[in-house]
Amino acid sequence: MQQTEQRPSAAAAAPLHLVFVPFLARSHFAPLAAMAAAAANRGEDLTTASILTTPHFAPLAPPSVAVHVAPFGSPVAHDDFSLLPTNDASAAQAFFAAAEAALGPALASLLHAHNNNKANNAGHVAVVSDAVLYWAPRVARDHGVPHVTFHTVGAFAASSMVAVHLHRRRPDPDAEQEDPPPFAVPGGGGFFPPAVKLRRAQVNEEALSHLPLFRAAEAQSCAVAFNSFAALEADYAAYYETHQQQRLEAPKKWLDAAAARSVVYACFGSTCAMSAAQLRELAAGLRACGHPFLWVIPSTTTTKEPEEEERASSHGMVVAGRWVPQAEVLAHGAVGGFLTHCGWNSVLEAACFGVPLATWPLRAEQFLNEAFLVEAARVGVRVREVTTEADREAVVPAEAVARAVGRLMGGGEEDVARRARARVLGDAARAAVAEGGSSREEWARLVDELRAFYERKSGAPLMSLSDDDGHC
Template sequence: MAPPTATPHVLLVPFPAQGHALPLYDLAALLAARGLRLTVVTTPGNAAQLAPLLAAHPDSVRPLVLPFPSHPSLPAGLENTMNCPPVYIPVFIHALAALHRPILAWARSQPAHPVVAVVSDFFCGWTQPLAAEIGVPRVVFTPSGVLGTAVPHSLFRRLVKRPVGCDDGFPVAFPAIPGEPAFEWREISMLYKAYIEGLVEEQVGESLKQNCLWNLEGWGFVSNTFPALEGRYLDAPLEDLGFKRVWAVGPVAPDTDAAGERGGEAAVAAGDLSAWLDAFPEGSVVYVCFGSQAVLTPAMAAALAEALERSAVPFVWVVSGDGVVPEGFEARAAAAARGMVVRGWAPQVAALRHAAVGWFMTHCGWNSVLEAVAAGVPMLAWPMAADQFVNARLLVEDAGVALRACAGGAGVAPDAGELAAVLADAVGEKGSGARARAKELAADAAIAVRSGGSSYEDLERFVQEIQKL
């Protein structure tokens, strides 16, 4: 054990996906500012993402750069899930566990500054036995909300199956979660369905299950959330999280340079986008973006484009990756001086905080959700995959800061007329309740992270627990 006067040394293990790693780096910055010494595991292809954190905390944060484990089922050079086809994700999670041995060897070579705790992403459940071998507790970092974390753990804990003959509408109940929510089978995580339906190799599937079950053996969860957003799921320990303690410390992203600004080189400068938005009345523009990994099919893009034209709402549509826009749409929008199409990365945080932006059409990825919450912008929920259906339910039914834009799902195109009506309702009187609630929730989020706020105090308590080790 380290002497009592030593600075506690914590090992952080992120999952190399933008939506997972960036909030863990934000948490790392908060921990470093409170006097902890940190080592962050990375691989050569992901090391550049650490540069801002290392520059901000050169004396307290160090990288541990290890080769990404090769796997015969993964393309050579793949070290991040960015632009990674979904079929590779289960194997990617499985392959990453091979970092166990080199991390253990490194940890045992640190007698001057021994590790006192491991904080790792919930896709890195293999760090639970790793921490046990080092002889320290492991804390699970969840980049999702508490509800979005409890649902998949419930599935792997109970091994729910869809009965033979039932279609994708089969309802899956979650009786141990407050409110007893239910989701259709089509809304269930792809990773869980890949395991339970035998769509991946047995070794890969068992790795997915064991990762989740190991999380339930940890010391507790650190979650990027706060009580005003998820209070009913924080009031008491959840069975589906192993009855473990949850430190709710979010939103962890700083107001400036938040996750939306760090995902890549912006295709449009914040100043240029702001200047374009300046021409529109307050709250009149709909900002449309589905994150860095969701790509609309031509049918989905066509329905969205038609809905935007039929509703006549001003908009900014961010098209990422290989996304398509119907031929002629961009020119018509520009000619009408009513819409902007951004191809590539956009300064999302700056856009959401512009007075002209009144709504955010989103896939409901948790980072995007928190950026909108912090900005006080209500959402039009169009979930695609992963935890997004759970997040959409939370936003619409629990928090009241969103309207459903589309039932969602990868490849599912909405009815253009129905989507146009949703857009028109949102900017009209029917959207007033969600707009007001979004402003209230933004104020709650700001209070939570200030000195004396719930997230600030939970973070302080977490650091104190680390310092006792």
């Protein structure tokens, strides 16, 4: 039989460059550096690798791997996190912040430069970063680049943290036992394989407290890798993967089962924290509003009480400490209203999908955004009135939350008109970004003006602009 040669497509043949970003500790750097060397030494031209790190760790990189060095001013006495005193929480926090300040912008600059070089056959790029660098998936996503979360711990340890977070009882502050009896982590039936017993002393409370933050970041990755091998921990890697998929699919499944335009979506952004007292009032207000709700609690939440209270609720779902694709939620046909902090990104997403808002600004220009939504666009309902600085810090009672949501989702003449205006706004927003729409036309006009500026300055027309993604 005559064989036809299968030529790879241009996309398949394009080289892939992997940028590895280890955490600034020797025990974390070594496994990622080994992965980078393995990628660079595959014996083919289609995969290259580089490491982004600081001057202290650059000499430790494998010779076959290119190194991007980011200046790092350590706020403590060491450039290696593993050398910090184990009991100095403030030094650890300062080190993490300094690492993000050094590596975050450097990673963004690398990805931006690569995107701008696509026309020169630079190929594709992906990021592989340490799991504790919770900001890295966001940087990759902002540049349209796939991201892989790499755990330097084993799959059993990582899965144990997840299982403990889900199944253990919280420690009793009044208990006098020095070493409480072990608690069981259930096994079988999709749970932890097999059932194990752990003592509280085996659980790192500090690591457990950061788990929601790391899991929220990990949800933005396209893959998760462990520093292990299948024959050793395959069951636990499968447990981790299955649980992560279930966590991501659960909100969509819950929305799919809800009636059209019946759900209130509540979210206050990823950086706006509320006090424990305010969270309790918000939870009570959502329960009392008479409408099903999907409440996303950011990782900055100071308590988990509302999450625990709502787990068994039949009329609401709480997603705590992890990222949720907000645009997809607002686009879902079950969502009829949005309880929001009035961050501008949230405002625009709600506008694009024609969703009216219950406004609860917390800081910065959010109060001005609320005034626009309520008084100018007339697609918003105020949760509270803020007339003094003290009003900003006052706890909003559950009754006010329930009342605002009732108006947002109500059937009165004013409520129906508000929803109609939101739908009209959604139609206009989608038209603006469609082919020939006002936003596209204005952007094209700006690019033409910038081109004309250089033509006037040089006296000669430009050859071309990069056709990557609109950056100028």
